[in-house]
Amino acid sequence: MPHDDMSPPAARPGTAHPTWWRTPLVASAFGLPCLGLEYVWFRSEDGAGAFGGILYWAAGLLALAWLLPHRRSLRAPRMLAAGAGLGCALLPVLFALALGVALTAN
Structure with a gap:
């Protein structure tokens, strides 16, 4: 079956998603600085x-x-991977903040 050039780009098989990079960029913009700081902190x-x-x-x-x-x-898998990566990157910082709040509440 010949390819129909009138079909929208999203309907064609094998075409790239034009904004695939947004989710990993946002997650990396917040997650990578946290990972760097945590690495220095744990080191x-x-x-x-x-x-x-x-x-x-x-x-x-x-x-x-x-x-x-x-x-x-x-x-969806890209968003899940980026969100889970960001959550894992923020977890030690959030845990330290929660521990600090709990210790100062007494």
Whole structure:
């Protein structure tokens, strides 16, 4: 069957999603500075301890969000990977803030 040039770009198989990069960019803009600060913070404390795995998961999920194919059908997995990576990157900071609030509440 010949390809119909009148069909919209989203209907053609194999076409790239034009704004695939927005979600990984937003997640990386917030997540990578946090990961850098956490790395420096944990390095000064002689290791990441229990949060070491979370830092690796965060970096891996943010990388996965960038490396997934740029098809519209993979928009949801890309958003999930970017959101989970950002959540993992923010987890140690949020835990430290919650612990600080709990200790000052007494």
